[in-house]
Amino acid sequence: MEVGESSTNQSLETKITDLAKSKPDGITNSDIGKHIPDVEAQIWAKAVNKLLKNGTLELFQDKNQLFYKYKDPSKKTVNKGADNEEKVVYKIIEEAGCIGIWIRDIRFKSNLNMTQLNKVLKSLETKKIIKAVKSVSAGKKKVYMLYDLEPDNSVTGGAWYQDQDFESEFVDVLNQQCHRFLSERLEEALKQGGGPLLVRNRSYVSMNDVHKFISELGISKVQLTVEDLESILYTLVLDNKAERILNPKGLYLYRAVNSFLKMPGIVKASCGICPIIDRCAETGLINPKACTYLNDWLNE
Ligand code: SF4
Incomplete structure (x- = not known):
């Protein structure tokens, strides 16, 4: 598999969503299996569960056969019976997308007073039309977004944050393991011998090699993407522990380097x-x- 080809949950979700969008009558487990034959069923099943949970897919049964149908999240809207205030606030929150919007900005845009706004937000939250998410980039302040939306990484902090707290130990362990993998590859290349150029070329690893190694170690509770690990490897480059080059396909390859100082x-x-x-x-x-x-x- 090439670097950039998705083996991550996020891209799996996109592939399954696209498949469901292309078949309005619904897709079956067997359709999904055929669509992504290189991914194990238990891995794509997790992605399907996530899509069912966040409302992107709906489950149907017809003659003992289960179908997943695509449900456009933007079609979920306030009830006809909702009052104007709810409609105004809903529209403002909808426009904020997966970045969300602070209560102060909703108040400013809606011209509602705080008591009215709190009442409307509570009502929309109770109906599961919107949700409040703590944002890492705003001192853990809450932002509001549509209930079905997956918060952007700038809100959750991505893989390096757990409950909006930076997981420095986890990042350190990943950093160490990535470096170990690169160093072992370098040692193997040195053992195999040959000229310096050959050793150098053999010691390069692709992002997918690193991704596979880290996935097999099982040290992460969250599904890490190739891009997540790329950011870890880049820190090794900045620390002078590794170097990277672009291959002819425009993808980065990494190798361990011996530091200048022992x-x-x-x-x-x-x-x-x-x-x-x-x-x-x-x-x-x-x-x-x-x-x-x-x-x-x-x-x-
Ligand atoms: S590395 Fe071993 S000895 Fe050191 S703190 Fe961890 S468990 Fe204890």
């Missing part, structure tokens, strides 16, 4: 970046004596 041994100790250091003690299951990472470092 790292002092203590800096490489596993405890410095250990994600479970808080649970490590002299007694108990997680302890320095039983720790293979620490022992590997001591025997280095």
Whole structure:
């Protein structure tokens, strides 16, 4: 698979949505399987569940056969019985799309007073027409958007944020594992020998190689995209731990480079970046004596 080809949930969702859009009578599990034969059923089933949950697809049954039908999120609107205030606020929130809009801006645009606006927002939220989402870029302030919309990464922070908090330990572990993968590839290339140019060319890895390695490690609770990992690898480039080149297809390839300055041994100790250091003690299951990472470092 080429870099940029999607193996991510997000792109799977797009593929399944596009398939459903192209068949207004609905699609079956078998249609999806045929459409994306290179993806395992259990992986695309997760994407289907997400689309059902966010209202992009609807489930139907006909003669014991299940169908998924595309449901345009923009068609969901306020009831006919809704009052004008609800319609005005709905329109303002709809225009904000998946970026959402602060209550202050809704108030400014709608000319409603705070009591009226709070009442309208509460009513629309109760009817599941809109939802409030905490935004990482606005000091965790709430923004409002249509209920069916998936918030933009600028609102959720993307894969590096959990409940709007930056997951620095997770990013450190990914950074370390990506570097390990690149270093191992470099070592293999050196072992195979040949001229410097051959070694150099053999030590390059594509983004998909890195994505596959990280996915197989199973260290991430969220589905990471190739783009997520590309941002991690770029930090390695900025730290002078890796370099990247563009291949003839315009895709980046990465390789580990030896830093100009040797790292002092203590800096490489596993405890410095250990994600479970808080649970490590002299007694108990997680302890320095039983720790293979620490022992590997001591025997280095
Ligand atoms: S000894 Fe092992 S488990 Fe304990 S903090 Fe260090 S690396 Fe983590």
